[in-house]
Amino acid sequence: MIEYEDLKNLNRPFFAEFEASFHDTLESGWYILGKNVAKFEQEFAAYCGTSHFVGLASGLDGLALALRSFGFSPGDEVIVPSNTYIATILSIIQNGLVPILVEPDIHTYNIDPKLIAEKITKRTKAIMVVHLYGKVCDMDPILALADQHQLKVIEDCAQAHGAMFKGKKAGNFGNFGAFSFYPTKNLGALGDAGGLTTNDAELAAQIKMLRNYGSKEKYINEVAGYNSRLDEVQAGFLSLKLKYLDDINTHKRKLASLYLSLLKSDYILPDVHPDFYDVYHIFNIRHPRRDELKRYLLENEVKTEIHYPIAPHKQQAMKGLISGEFPISTEIHETTLSLPISFSHDENDVLKVIDLLNRF
Numbered sequence: 001m002i003e004y005e006d007l008k009n010l011n012r013p014f015f016a017e018f019e020a021s022f023h024d025t026l027e028s029g030w031y032i033l034g035k036n037v038a039k040f041e042q043e044f045a046a047y048c049g050t051s052h053f054v055g056l057a058s059g060l061d062g063l064a065l066a067l068r069s070f071g072f073s074p075g076d077e078v079i080v081p082s083n084t085y086i087a088t089i090l091s092i093i094q095n096g097l098v099p100i101l102v103e104p105d106i107h108t109y110n111i112d113p114k115l116i117a118e119k120i121t122k123r124t125k126a127i128m129v130v131h132l133y134g135k136v137c138d139m140d141p142i143l144a145l146a147d148q149h150q151l152k153v154i155e156d157c158a159q160a161h162g163a164m165f166k167g168k169k170a171g172n173f174g175n176f177g178a179f180s181f182y183p184t185k186n187l188g189a190l191g192d193a194g195g196l197t198t199n200d201a202e203l204a205a206q207i208k209m210l211r212n213y214g215s216k217e218k219y220i221n222e223v224a225g226y227n228s229r230l231d232e233v234q235a236g237f238l239s240l241k242l243k244y245l246d247d248i249n250t251h252k253r254k255l256a257s258l259y260l261s262l263l264k265s266d267y268i269l270p271d272v273h274p275d276f277y278d279v280y281h282i283f284n285i286r287h288p289r290r291d292e293l294k295r296y297l298l299e300n301e302v303k304t305e306i307h308y309p310i311a312p313h314k315q316q317a318m319k320g321l322i323s324g325e326f327p328i329s330t331e332i333h334e335t336t337l338s339l340p341i342s343f344s345h346d347e348n349d350v351l352k353v354i355d356l357l358n359r360f
């Protein structure tokens with residue numbers, strides 16, 4: 001059986017280093033906001049090319065605290081793609097803000113910059129872009145619009161660690177870049193973890209305060225904050241795994257290039273363009289008989305996933321919160337299939353999947 005994802009095998013090469021790191025943290029006697037978090041914050045900022053990175057408890061918290069830090073008013077609008085994981089939209093709703101969904105480009109699956117302007121109103125305060133599947137959005141027209149209308153830009157980078165647009169890494173384009181280190185992400189911890197990149201020292205200080213009950217100095221609370229801290233144990237693991245992130249991305253890109261060059265033309269493949277360095281958090285193909293294809297692969301011992309089976313605007317949780325029809329997003333959700341492409345797969349696994357797909 002070829003698993004879709006095998007987290008134990010994926011992490012096995014790092015087991016010895018994880019154990020040493022855990023032992024160091026255990027012996028340090030300092031378990032919250034200590035030297036591991038400070039070290040990883042510096043290292044991850046340096047990796048992304050931003051001046052700051054603030055570690056938080058999750059990617060969703062990153063998105064939510066980024067919005068919170070701007071002090072928007074209830075009912076203010078945030079533009080967000082209709083084709084995303086629901087967490088992106090939850091962060092907007094958690095802040096009492098209104099998500100305004102914009103359809104994706106059917107080739108890149110990312111927000112279509114051409115459709116944003118018509119959704120901007122007097123209440124629009126921010127654009128939250130999502131670098132879906134590990135491809136950075138087409139940022140030039142988005143940043144131009146944000147500049148023109150004085151909108152904040154938040155990048156959801158949960159699937160895009162190390163992905164680039166015109167040589168610049170995700171997390172470097174907006175006011176904030178929100179990262180998740182959920183175990184399956186390209187840089188995955190052994191539990192929940194996340195954080196925000198920014199090039200603005202004041203915003204970084206604001207997030208450090210918000211993550212720690214709204215306090216800069218112990219027992220002095222300036223704002224009503226949260227508890228959303230990246231923990232020392234996970235930060236230690238992330239520091240050592242970060243050294244291998246480029247290897248992980250290179251490996252995924254090598255597997256992607258096999259799919260891209262060898263799959264028959266029945267399948268709609270991800271868009272490839274020289275301006276974009278994609279890191280393939282997910283490698284998806286599209287096919288009108290997606291469910292049948294998924295069953296066929298499973299019968300032949302290949303597990304796949306669907307990212308995602310139900311579009312956000314069709315989720316029960318979003319009833320009354322999202323209005324409008326989103327046919328492009330719906331089309332993607334109905335036809336997309338994610339193929340095995342993790343650090344624990346090798347070329348033979350992928351060649352086997354390709355062979356099966358070419359005989360479907």
Ligand SMILES: *Cc1c(COP(=O)(O)O)cnc(C)c1O
Pocket residue numbers: 058059060061084085087088130156158159179180181182192193194
């Ligand atoms: C994983 C993910 C999130 C949420 O991150 P968590 O760390 O699980 O909170 C947000 N947005 C996208 C696009 C994601 O893939």
